[in-house]
Amino acid sequence: MKRPSNNLSLCGECHPEIAANYKKSLHYTTIGQRNRVIRRMSADEAKIFDEKVFETSCRSCHASCGDCHVKSPAIGGVSLGLISKHKFVRKDEGKTCAYCHGGRVYPEYTGEYGGNADVHYQKGMMCMDCHTMDELHGDGKAYQLKEEVRDRPRCTDCHEPGRENKLTARVGHLKHSENASCYACHSAGEYRQCFNCHGGHSEAKPGFYIGTSPRNHREITTLRIIPTVRDTFKPAGIQQANFDALPNYWDSPIHNIRKRTERTRNCDVCHEDRKGFLTMETLLKGSSRVNLELIKKPKPIPVSQ
C-alpha cells in the first residue's frame, strides 16, 4: 500500500476509537478553514469555493495520521520528510506540531520572532502540556469551528484569579477581567502577521495589534490579520459578494505570554499612548467595513484612581 500511514481505516484497525474521532476532528476535516471565510460568499460562490478552493487548497495539507506521527505533511508540495526514519513517533512537538504550525505559532512560542520566548517554553513546557490529546484527535463531535470546542486550554486552568502574590497584579486582573483577555496584556510580542512573509496583497506590514474582539465586543484582545482581500479568490471566479460580512482581523491566542510586558508595567501604554491598538491610520486600506467595529480607544485613567 502506498503511504499506509495516510490511510485512516488502516490505522483504525488497531486504534478504532482514535480513528473514528479523528475522522470528525478539525485537524482532519479542516472545515474551520472553510467556515471562517464562507460567510463572505453568496450561495453560488460558496459552491464554487467548496469545489475549487477548499478541496484543492485548504484540504490539500491536512492531515492524515502519518502527517503527525511519521512524516512532515507536504505543504505547497514540499515535505520535510520522515520525523524519525520509519518509526512512528508518539509526540515530538518540535516536529509533529511545528511542521504545520511553524510559520507563526511555534517560532512565536520559542521566541525566534523577537522579544522573549513564551514563559511556558522557558519553563520547559511544550504544546501537549496545555493541549490535550482529545483536542488534537477530536472528541467524536464534528465541530465547525475551533471556538465550539469546549475543552480547550484556558489560562485560568492553572492561574486562578485572586491568588496573585502582588496587590498590583490582583487589582489589575480584577479591573480588567470583564473587558480584556489575558492575551491583551500578557502577549509580549513581537508576533508575525501573514503579511510579514506574504507580500503582494497589501503594502501594510503590520505587527502587533490590540482591538475589540470580533467575537465578543465587550472584550479587547490581540488581533491577527486575516489576509483575505477582496480579490483573493478572483482566480476561482469568486467575487466575495458579502466580503464586508466578516472582519479582516480575528481574535488571536498569541503564543508569546510573559508575566511582564510593557502594558503590565505601565497603565499609560494603553490608557494614554494606546500603543499597539488598531487605529483608523493602521487599518488595512480597502479592507472590510466591519473592521471599524474593532477599533477601541481606551479611556485615560481618572487622576483620582
Added chain:
Amino acid sequence: MGKTKSKILVGLLALLLCVPAAAFAADTVVSADWLQANLSKVATVDIRKVEDYNAGHVPGAINVFYGVWAIQKAGLLNELPADDDLRDSLSAAGIEPTTTVVVVGSTANMAEKANNTRVGWTLKYAGVGSVAVLDGGMEKWVAAGKPVSKDAVKPKAKPYRGAFNKAVLASKAYILSSIGKAAIVDVREPDFYSGAKKLDFVARPGHLKGAVNLPTAAAYNDDGTFKPMADLEAMAKKAVGDDKGKEIIVYCDSGRVASIWWYLLSQSMGYTNVKLYDGSAQDFAKDPSVPLEP
C-alpha cells in the same frame, strides 16, 4: 558563661548566618571529565532549546535556554532582558549568588559557541559568583561517551537576591566616550574588522576608531574546545597588552560573539576591567555620526 561572652557568641553566630556560603571552586572552563566528577556540587544549566534538552542532556542538568538570557529588543539581536525578568529566571532556576553554575550548550557553530559565554556573561552581570562553561559543549560530552539523560529536571525555585554587576556592560555612549582611553577590541573576523565584508543587519562596514582586532574563531580547536590557555593568553597579550587592570571593551556584530573574548579575558586570564558592548556594530553602525575606519 558571662552575659558579655554570650552576646559575642550570638553575634558571631548571626554574622556566620548572614555570610553566604562560599561557592564551590571551579575553573572557568571545565572539561567533561571534571563536570562528570563534580555534577553533585554544581548547578548544570543546559542552555539549548527545550527540544534538544528533552532529547538528551547531562544528567541532573536543568534547562534554561539561551533565549531566556539574551533577547531581541529594540531592533537589536542580543540584549539583556529586564533586570526583574532576569531575577525571575534565576529564581525559577533555583540559582543563588553562591551557586557554582556550569553552562552547557552546543558548540556546533560560532553562534552556538558564543551562546555559552554570553550566558556566562549574563550570569556574572546578575551577580552569580562562580560560573564555568563546559569546554566543547554538549557535543564534547557526547563524544567523550559521557552519560546522557532524558529525564527533565524541575529546578527548585528560590528567590534570587544577588547584586547586579553592571560594570561588565558598556553602552554605546560609554564605548564612544572611551575611544582613546580604553582598549576597544573588535572580535570579528579580519574581513569584517576591515570592512571588506559586513553582515546584512549591520548598516555600515568597518570598525570603531582605534579598535584592535582579536578574531574569535582563532580561540577554538576544530572540536569546539578552547585552544590551550597559554596560546589564548599570547593572542590576548598581542592585542591588548598585559596590563591586567587596563579597561577593555569588546564588541562584535550583535553582542553575542564578543562574549567569548570577554569571558576569556575577564574570567580565565585575570583582566579585571573588561566590558561587553552588547549593542555592538548593529547598534553603532546605524548611527551615521559614528565614524568608522576600514
